[in-house]
Amino acid sequence: MNIVVIGAGYAGLTAALRLDRTHHITLISAEAHFTQRIRLHELAAGRPTVRVPLAELTHGTGIETVVARVAALGPSARVVRTEDGREFGYDTLVYALGSRTDVSVPGVAEHAFTAESAAALRTRLASGGGDVAVVGGGLTGVEMAAELAETYPAWQVTLVSGNEPVLSARGRRHVAGALSRLGVTTRYGVRASGVSAGTVHTTDGDISADVVVWAGSFTVPTLAAEAGLTVDARGRAVVDATMRSVSHPDVYVVGDAAAVRIPGAGESRMSCAAGMPIAAHAADSVNARAAGRQARPFRFRYLIQCVSIGRHDGLIQFVRHDDSPVETVLLGRLAAFVKEQVCRFTVGSLRLERRRPGTYLWPKGKARATRTLTTAP
Numbered sequence: 001m002n003i004v005v006i007g008a009g010y011a012g013l014t015a016a017l018r019l020d021r022t023h024h025i026t027l028i029s030a031e032a033h034f035t036q037r038i039r040l041h042e043l044a045a046g047r048p049t050v051r052v053p054l055a056e057l058t059h060g061t062g063i064e065t066v067v068a069r070v071a072a073l074g075p076s077a078r079v080v081r082t083e084d085g086r087e088f089g090y091d092t093l094v095y096a097l098g099s100r101t102d103v104s105v106p107g108v109a110e111h112a113f114t115a116e117s118a119a120a121l122r123t124r125l126a127s128g129g130g131d132v133a134v135v136g137g138g139l140t141g142v143e144m145a146a147e148l149a150e151t152y153p154a155w156q157v158t159l160v161s162g163n164e165p166v167l168s169a170r171g172r173r174h175v176a177g178a179l180s181r182l183g184v185t186t187r188y189g190v191r192a193s194g195v196s197a198g199t200v201h202t203t204d205g206d207i208s209a210d211v212v213v214w215a216g217s218f219t220v221p222t223l224a225a226e227a228g229l230t231v232d233a234r235g236r237a238v239v240d241a242t243m244r245s246v247s248h249p250d251v252y253v254v255g256d257a258a259a260v261r262i263p264g265a266g267e268s269r270m271s272c273a274a275g276m277p278i279a280a281h282a283a284d285s286v287n288a289r290a291a292g293r294q295a296r297p298f299r300f301r302y303l304i305q306c307v308s309i310g311r312h313d314g315l316i317q318f319v320r321h322d323d324s325p326v327e328t329v330l331l332g333r334l335a336a337f338v339k340e341q342v343c344r345f346t347v348g349s350l351r352l353e354r355r356r357p358g359t360y361l362w363p364k365g366k367a368r369a370t371r372t373l374t375t376a377p
């Protein structure tokens with residue numbers, strides 16, 4: 001079978017490396033390297049690199065890597081078109097184009113840095129000093145604000161957000177204390193409506209900032225919707241319990257780009273925590289069907305959320321199966337150590353899948369009924 005995987009992030013690589021190697025597998029990636037997105041705030045704070053060459057991760061697997069940007073899908077003809085004018089036919093497509101920071105708020109694209117521009121942000125902050133506003137109080141915003149405050153003492157960091165991060169009371173107290181020790185000013189309950197040169201416009205008036213870092217929500221590429229795949233309100237392709245598009249059975253969608261209904265936990269959160277299991281399960285589904293076996297429904301439970309607060313502090317927030325926080329937490333250096341191990345595990349499991357496909361495991365929880373189950377081979 002001819003399988004094309006588009007996107008070589010956590011999800012695309014997990015799927016590509018886990019597929020049976022009796023298939024002809026083509027991996028189309030915009031870049032010749034894998035970017036460890038979960039370390040982009042570290043890159044902004046001086047980490048030398050967050051890249052791993054794709055050649056290293058796919059070495060010896062027989063996977064054909066093509067470096068090109070996907071421009072369009074032609075699902076009726078079963079082709080992927082790339083910006084350089086090539087076409088790649090497939091029997092099965094794995095769509096793994098991920099997400100990026102949503103910059104649709106007025107002025108953000110022109111005047112703010114994001115995780116994706118972390119290298120340019122580092123260059124900007126490495127010289128001089130002044131005020132930095134990090135906008136977005138989710139875990140990405142907290143991690144970014146803490147990392148910048150720790151690394152660049154000449155800059156005064158303010159975290160601006162409509163809400164506090166969703167954590168347990170102990171978790172929130174720890175984050176608040178740690179940010180305060182690092183000198184970060186927090187302005188919760190303040191919604192940003194736009195950015196212009198040197199200013200964040202908010203519901204609570206304008207905030208002056210020499211540098212603005214936008215750490216708001218993620219958005220997904222529009223290619224799935226443009227190709228006619230059924231998508232949800234956020235543009236994520238809706239899949240069944242085997243990760244197959246509900247509208248296009250020869251297309252599997254994985255990672256942030258997929259709207260996966262997790263039994264008992266609602267729609268999947270854009271995260272590696274869910275995205276890598278989703279991708280591994282998609283590969284298992286493709287392998288099973290190709291071998292004439294029935295694909296199984298997805299099982300998954302959230303276990304922890306990991307937050308780095310600079311290089312020496314952190315928070316491991318234990319969660320229920322549905323991702324809601326419980327009071328159990330790990331704090332401080334121990335949490336920072338665990339978070340670092342989790343970051344290493346993501347790349348380590350890709351390396352392991354390269355050598356031994358099928359070895360990546362994830363927390364599954366109890367079997368639950370699902371209404372979206374489709375198990376036809």
Ligand SMILES: Cc1cc2nc3c(=O)[nH]c(=O)nc-3n(C[C@H](O)[C@H](O)[C@H](O)COP(=O)(O)OP(=O)(O)OC[C@H]3O[C@@H](n4cnc5c(N)ncnc54)[C@H](O)[C@@H]3O)c2cc1C
Pocket residue numbers: 006007008009010011012028029030031035037038039040041068069070071096097098099100115140143221254255256257270271272273274275306307
């Ligand atoms: C600063 C930061 C910290 C984070 N921390 C955590 C964390 O602690 N835990 C956690 O679970 N999640 C975390 N996340 C979220 C996590 O990074 C994403 O959920 C994860 O990267 C999704 O994996 P993915 O493979 O679906 O997408 P991605 O990692 O985004 O990979 C998608 C790939 O597709 C490529 N691509 C896109 N468009 C095209 C195209 N047209 N043609 C070809 N290739 C294309 C991209 O270049 C990329 O290589 C964090 C994110 C950020 C930004």
